[in-house]
Amino acid sequence: MKxxxxxxxxxxxxxxxxxxDFTQQDVANACYVSLSGLQKLFRYAVHFSVGEYITKRRLTLAARLLCSTELSVTEIALQYQYxxxxxxxxxxxxxxxxxxxxxxxSRRFTELYPRLLLHQNGG
Structure with missing residues (x-):
């Protein structure tokens, strides 16, 4: 369960x-686990590295902004730490x-990499 x-x-x-602006180590620290342990868990459960997941989520949210706002590409890039x-x-x-x-x-936005939501049933 841990x-x-x-x-x-x-x-x-x-x-x-x-x-x-945060690092993978910051994520591990927030979870009170080692970075290598977090990376192994992520790879096993999500099939992405922690870094890949962060990148895909940021770029998915950036794509949403491109389609729904008039913000410049530079503004969106800076917003998502590029x-x-x-x-x-x-x-x-x-x-x-x-x-x-x-x-x-040319594109309508489709959320290719949606946020992963985990739910734990009581018990």
Whole structure:
């Protein structure tokens, strides 16, 4: 049961801090586990590394903003902790297959990497 609680807390910490600058070690510290333990648990349960999950969630939320706001690509990049529009554009293009400007003009948003929600039944 402890692994479930650790994973739940890790996901909650990540979601609360997606617009903040944090490290994978910060997530592990918040869950009172080692980084290597958290990484193993994540890989087993989610099939992504902690870093991949964070990146995919940030880019999913960025894609939502591209489709629902008039914020510039630079503003969105900075909001999700990309310190340059070029780095953001490369990461965005790798995940979505097009650059952010093309995505904004030609796509309707689908939440490809939704937030993971875990529920524990009482007992």
């Amino acid at each position: 692994n479930f609680e650790v994973l739940t807390e890790a996901l909650a910490y990540i979601e609360r801090n997606l617009e903040e 310190h340059s529009p070029e780095v953001f554009t490369r990461a965005f293009s790798r995940l979505w297959g097009v650059n952010p400007s093309v995505f904004r003009r």
